Amino acid sequence: MVYVSEHQRKVRGGQSAHLTFEEKQELVSEEKEEEEKSVSLQDIEAQFLTPKTKNFVETDAVKEYEKRVEVWLKAGYPVHVIGPTGCGKTALALRVAEKLKRPSMWINGDEAITTNDLVGGYSKIEMMSVRDKYIHNVYKDKDVIEPMWVSNPLTLSCKHGYTLIYNEFSRAKPEANNILLGILEEGVLELPTKFGEERYVKVNPGFNLILTSNNIDYAGVHKPQDALLDRLACIHMDYYDRDTEIKIVMAHSNVSQSEAEVIVNLIRGLRKKLQGAEKPGTRPAIMIAQAMGNGYKKELFEQICIDAIASKFEDPIKVSQKADLIRNQLKTVKIA
Template sequence: MTVESLSQAQAVDSSDNDSVLPEASDTFVTTPYVEEVTGRALAYLRAGYPVHLAGPSGTGKTTMAFHLAALWGRPVTLIHGNDEFSVSDLIGTNDAGYRRSKVVDNFIHSVVRTEEEMRQMWVDNRLTTACRNGDTLIYDEFNRSRPEANNVLLSVMSEGILNLPGLRTAGEGYLDVGGDFRAIFTSNPEEYAGTHKTQDALADRMITIRLDPPDRDTEIKIVKSKSGLDEIEAGHIVDIIRELRGTGENKTRPTLRAGIAMGKILSTVSGQARFGDRLFHHICYDILSTESAKVLHDGQSVFRQWVDDVIKQVCPPSGVQPADGSDSSKVLEKAQSFWHQS
């Protein structure tokens, strides 16, 4: 399983199959920026600290968490923050369970014994399994869960003990956390809807690395890797995104995902990022639109006008081949008139 497909697996909320062994993805991009963050995070993990990747959406937090877990090399347990989680969703519960087990004797093949019992049974949930096995816990968007549920992590992170108040067997009310256990958290503090403020006590026990949109070089390499476009075309797309992100007008803050989507679509239609190319302009409107309904006097949308200006600023005009030696101002004129007619 690749890191990429692993990240898809978060959607499957099955507590039966708790851990997976991650592998590096071949579309994962490493640049000096990525290496620097990775190096720091691994140092914190090595020193025994939980790592917390915090930052706005689309800055590569989840991808980095999987990458770190893959480098760490232990089986991974995934939890995705959820407002409806209670403590028992994290640690487990006392269930009236029905257990059926089959005993197969390897030496006498005719021996197959089936045991059946009905009794109160403790069922581990993911956090308990991870602590018991010394796995790596990835708790993605942990601030979507309520602080009351996450409080159970406090003693895990400070004393290496997981309290299991519901577990009554043989005086076990707690579990010693395996020495290899590590936790990697992600959160998006800026996304207020559906999130809870990170508790200070919890934040104090992890080392927070703040992730912002990566540098231009990293962003271009990511768009290139995910879309198959060449570096020059990926560069145009990234420059449009970064220009829009930088001005912050209309609260437009397109993320890495927007650039990847533009790249994938352009690659699918074998298109190019050109000023005056109608299809390209429309792809940009559709992907970058923030539903700003503001319209100018002539009926033109403010947002579209603004996107057109940015495309004009960073992309070559439609019809221009970089090395054909043509008079680019003429071609630009042609492209503009084409654009305004259509």
């Protein structure tokens, strides 16, 4: 801490050598105002970085999953929602986070994510210049360079008691997620690149963690370490029932109920004939419905279905085989 005298000593020319008490009070007030602005901007940034649920449908099946997640969070356990792609895991996590009535933050896991992406790091350098004009004919110049720490979602959530949604958790490499062990076991977040007391952050009691992952048989999925899984409540999701899927499709498009029924019947019929990651989720059903509502013509329906379902397979032979399967399945459903 730099000592600043209170006296009114002046240098030649009548310029004060030190700040008056009133000037220092004003300076402290300005710094506090800047800090409050920073926190406000941070809250706004967090609000816009976390996606919001749109046209969320609540049926008994959906509420049952919500209740299970909420029970574990209230008991103080993080929740790991596991299920096939497109079954509604992310929407469920966002919905529960909204119901907690607390700020929430968002991370998308992938192969390249690191511990620093979760906790933060030194991302910029602040340079401060000090000019000493105490004696008129002596000029003292000093530059102070300090690295600036920038916190990422995990650190902010632990520190302030936010809800953290870690989407596609199992797509990140296990070593990147080791940082979570200390949080779940000891209630302490360790910042690897910091030193001294600043290295450790006590986890706020309001902190909640919701993770979502695809089943292990999906490409690009890493099996999390057992030590971490032992500290999570794992909820395995499956595709919703037929009535729920119809309501979801209608909520996200402007198709009629009869049209939504045709789409859902097609998707559910294909699931019975396909295995593992090849099974289509509710998401392609929504895509088909939205395309139908945008200048839909019956003669294009077959191609729309093929584009939404079969085109994710890069191998042309597999795409052709999947297209034939879709055509055959369409013969079993009545097109509205």
